[in-house]
Amino acid sequence: MSTTNPNHYDVIINGGGMVGMSLGIALARAGMRTALIERGPMPAQLEPTFDGRASAVALGSSHILEGIGVWESMRPHGEPILDIRATDSDTPMFLHYDHTQVGDKPFGWIIENRHIRHALHEAGSKLESLDIIDRAAIDSFETSETHVTVRVKGHTDMRCRLLIGADGKQSSVRKLAGIGAHEWSYHQTAIVCTIEHTEPHHGLAQERFLPAGPFAALPMTGNRSSLVWVEPEERVQLYMELPEDEFVQEITERVGGYLGDIRCTGPRFSYPLSLMHAKSYIAPRIALIGDAAHGMHPLAGQGVNVGFRDVGVLAELLIDQFRLGLDIGSSDVLEHYQRWRRFDNVTMLAVTDNLNRLFTNSLLPVKLARGIGLWTVNRIPPLKRFFMRHAMGLVGDLPDMVRKNT
Numbered sequence: 001m002s003t004t005n006p007n008h009y010d011v012i013i014n015g016g017g018m019v020g021m022s023l024g025i026a027l028a029r030a031g032m033r034t035a036l037i038e039r040g041p042m043p044a045q046l047e048p049t050f051d052g053r054a055s056a057v058a059l060g061s062s063h064i065l066e067g068i069g070v071w072e073s074m075r076p077h078g079e080p081i082l083d084i085r086a087t088d089s090d091t092p093m094f095l096h097y098d099h100t101q102v103g104d105k106p107f108g109w110i111i112e113n114r115h116i117r118h119a120l121h122e123a124g125s126k127l128e129s130l131d132i133i134d135r136a137a138i139d140s141f142e143t144s145e146t147h148v149t150v151r152v153k154g155h156t157d158m159r160c161r162l163l164i165g166a167d168g169k170q171s172s173v174r175k176l177a178g179i180g181a182h183e184w185s186y187h188q189t190a191i192v193c194t195i196e197h198t199e200p201h202h203g204l205a206q207e208r209f210l211p212a213g214p215f216a217a218l219p220m221t222g223n224r225s226s227l228v229w230v231e232p233e234e235r236v237q238l239y240m241e242l243p244e245d246e247f248v249q250e251i252t253e254r255v256g257g258y259l260g261d262i263r264c265t266g267p268r269f270s271y272p273l274s275l276m277h278a279k280s281y282i283a284p285r286i287a288l289i290g291d292a293a294h295g296m297h298p299l300a301g302q303g304v305n306v307g308f309r310d311v312g313v314l315a316e317l318l319i320d321q322f323r324l325g326l327d328i329g330s331s332d333v334l335e336h337y338q339r340w341r342r343f344d345n346v347t348m349l350a351v352t353d354n355l356n357r358l359f360t361n362s363l364l365p366v367k368l369a370r371g372i373g374l375w376t377v378n379r380i381p382p383l384k385r386f387f388m389r390h391a392m393g394l395v396g397d398l399p400d401m402v403r404k405n406t
């Protein structure tokens with residue numbers, strides 16, 4: 001694409017969340033002229049009040065973040081996950097993963113989203129080939145044989161060889177491209193907050209499957225944990241408005257005693273939960289990544305991890321094509337991307353959806369079946385090791401950035 005016209009880009013990415021920013025950095029570092037369009041004001045995304053979540057960043061994802069040069073500044077904010085314990089409140093069965101059973105590396109790290117965003121913005125804003133255009137949204141686009149013309153209100157028309165939708169579950173790129181989706185609401189909402197506690201967590205990520213929904217306590221730096229507490233949507237307002245002491249009491253009952261005395265250190269956030277899977281990840285000169293292609297239940301902490309794997313794969317394919325002087329928006333490349341990523345994403349969508357259904361079902365045969373399932377995985381070492389490596393993001397057809405490090 002012409003480098004003389006400032007409005008001509010190799011790639012335009014719509015959506016500057018964690019996934020869109022990561023791809024922008026990967027492509028711009030390889031010399032592609034990239035524009036990143038973000039609806040909101042970028043500085044707001046870095047505020048602690050913007051996103052109260054912390055993400056479980058799997059070991060495999062850390063290799064991708066390392067590959068794009070941002071891991072070093074994120075890593076100090078991450079707490080290594082050394083053990084994972086999942087319990088079923090209705091049966092005495094539990095599952096315990098210990099990282100030493102698969103090597104010396106942690107399963108991943110719990111990092112506050114604001115620190116991930118901050119590291120990405122810091123790296124992205126230093127790249128000459130990356131233009132970040134915030135407070136802007138695509139109105140429409142037109143695709144021709146050779147390029148896409150993108151219209152953004154208040155801006156001169158822009159052009160690119162490839163348009164990427166990284167604009168979340170309600171992706172406007174997906175909708176404007178006429179790509180349908182399978183989607184449903186879980187009628188559940190996740191309440192998220194950060195707590196401080198008197199006892200150390202020892203790197204343990206604990207998930208309790210309660211009848212109302214999963215409840216996770218994820219280890220953060222210091223004596224802190226991030227809670228993800230899923231409840232049916234109609235009960236959430238009540239919990240969100242509880243006086244502080246009653247709220248802490250509800251949390252304490254769910255955590256159990258292992259963290260000692262608890263106090264909340266910040267505001268409560270709530271996130272309605274739904275599943276969305278785009279019927280296609282591609283259209284002529286268009287590709288979808290991250291939640292724009294697949295949004296899943298957070299119970300396995302995998303949403304942004306599969307998004308980072310999209311980034312790893314798409315960056316690898318596009319950079320190879322770019323270095324050879326070939327068309328980065330060609331249908332061959334896009335079809336390759338879709339073939340490569342769809343199976344992994346479908347698997348994760350199905351696993352998270354089924355686990356949520358299984359553990360919120362109170363029928364006796366279902367309770368027995370899941371008890372047997374937990375017991376089986378816990379007692380059969382090769383099966384257990386497979387699931388542990390899966391949680392680390394090290395299973396499947398991985399992009400080079402992950403494969404080279406494992």
Ligand SMILES: Cc1cc2nc3c(=O)[nH]c(=O)nc-3n(C[C@H](O)[C@H](O)[C@H](O)COP(=O)(O)OP(=O)(O)OC[C@H]3O[C@@H](n4cnc5c(N)ncnc54)[C@H](O)[C@@H]3O)c2cc1C
Nearest residue numbers: 015017018019039055056167168290291301302303304305
């Ligand atoms: C409670 C909870 C806990 C979670 N925990 C984990 C975890 O531990 N580990 C994990 O891997 N995943 C986790 N996830 C999932 C993870 O947060 C998402 O998968 C991830 O945020 C998706 O990132 P994204 O960049 O694809 O999309 P988004 O975060 O949705 O970002 C999309 C961006 O596009 C912008 N945008 C939207 N529309 C437009 C438009 N029309 N024009 C321009 N810009 C637009 C938005 O402003 C936003 O900045 C969790 C999710 C929830 C709800």
